[in-house]
Amino acid sequence: MPEDGALPLDALRNAGERPLGFYLHVPYCATRCGYCDFNTYTATELRGSGGALASRDNYAATLIEEVRLARKVLGDDPRPVRTVFVGGGTPTLLPAGDLVRMLGAIREEFGLADDCEVTTEANPESVNPAYLAELREGGFNRVSFGMQSAKQHVLKILDRTHTPGRPEACVAEARAAGFDHVNLDLIYGTPGESDADWQASLDAAIGAGPDHVSAYALIVEEGTQLARRIRRGEVPMTDDDVHADRYLMTEQALSAAGFSWYEVSNWATSEAGRCLHNELYWRGADWWGAGPGAHSHVGGVRWWNVKHPGAYAQALGDGKSPGAGREVLSEEDRRVERILLELRLVEGCELSLLKPAGLAAAQKAVRDGLLEDGPYIEGRAVLTLRGRLLADAVVRDLVD
Known part of the structure; x- marks a missing residue:
């Protein structure tokens, strides 16, 4: 950092x-x-x-x-x-x-x-x-x-x-x-x-x-x-x-x-x-997290601050960033995160984000009653009520 x-x-x-x-x-x-x-x-x-x-x-x-x-x-x-x-x-x-x-x-x-x-x-x-x-x-x-x-x-x-x-x-x-x-x-x-x-x-x-x-x-x-x-x-x-x-x-x-x-x-x-x-x-927008331990994200760059309030204040007092570390997300990182986060929303995520294995998993999830069939036909993966109960498992299959 x-x-x-x-x-x-x-x-x-x-x-x-x-x-x-x-x-x-x-x-x-x-x-x-x-x-x-x-x-x-x-x-x-x-x-x-x-x-x-x-x-x-x-x-x-x-x-x-x-x-x-x-x-x-x-x-x-x-x-x-x-x-x-x-x-x-x-x-x-x-x-x-x-x-x-x-x-x-x-x-x-x-x-x-x-x-x-x-x-x-x-x-x-x-x-x-x-x-x-x-x-x-x-x-x-x-x-x-x-x-x-x-x-x-x-x-x-x-x-x-x-x-x-x-x-x-x-x-x-x-x-x-x-x-x-x-x-x-x-x-x-x-x-x-x-x-x-x-x-x-x-x-x-x-x-x-x-x-x-x-x-x-x-x-x-x-x-x-x-x-x-x-x-x-x-x-x-x-x-x-x-x-x-x-x-x-x-x-x-x-x-x-x-x-x-x-x-x-x-x-x-x-x-x-x-x-x-x-x-x-x-939705993966930009935000600046200020304060000890806060996380930020701007344009595919994610960073996090030192955790202790004393160390945080010391860094700023010395005219330095309080950031403890950061990572630059790859296109694949951002694709996976979009699926992880957007699938949890009522609008769901675009099927275009899925790779062939993920698309096959989405088809199975529709058959199993975990994804809505109407939005799927329109190009989106949207969780059913049962799918919400099993959201983590559905996501794991779709990101493949």
Whole structure:
């Protein structure tokens, strides 16, 4: 990774044909959830590790330095930013004014598209009406709350600290602050969760009135507290059959409530309610990821930053890119990634991306009820409901 972050000359070729987004990573959490393996840090974990450089008190100013670096690296690229997504960690542990300042730096350096989608993630206990109002006034127009479950015993297994009912209240507060687009994140398949528990979570989420719901199967990642608890026999391992049953419950409940799937794990009440930023990822557009451990992609070049907040701040303070490494994707890499990501979308992927073995696999998948036959005839591979349950297996066959 060059110290100045310079990109290969070809990276910005035909850039005007692709939207540009920004991901801003805030790596701080009040507590660590037992299932989480994201690049996040609690105050205890940072104490004595990186000192003042790792502090969240001056984090906004540090991240703004990377936004300015992005302007230098991208040169005279004229594209206004189409989406901004602030994730973590818990971004809303920072003052609302800090998030607004970070957004303001992107606006100043690049400009924002007239219809720019600006999202922040938030834990329910980390915001209040005044905080949300300040975000809305500062240019944010979408908020995503981590609900996970409506049942206290499930939240306890996940080490989530909010109380049941608080996420639903947050949706109402966000609406009152002027947010038209609100997402609730749910996790299904937690050890000890029953069908009735999951149905209660779905009912609570739908009843809160968001226009977007994300629902993910719990993945037990190595090195997490949950993985250690399962290994010790304190809680049972997750079950793939249970995950499948819960997914079907999710599809049924959300469809009945007026939501439509547009990506395997995401549902929205309208096209306007979709998360445009995530669609940049799924469609291989360009995005700059700022913050410790953040990943970026511009014109087939992918890079990632150093993970520790102290090392990240030190690099920028020395006038260097915080990039830890990068790769230039080959045409074959990009073909495979397009299939991997686009097949998960409701529009599916073009059959023209498939090689002969993949085309044969697609024909078999249609016969097996994993791909829709109508879109296939029209030149696209689109997952059926059963295909969504087996999406990873379908993708493996199609990329051959």
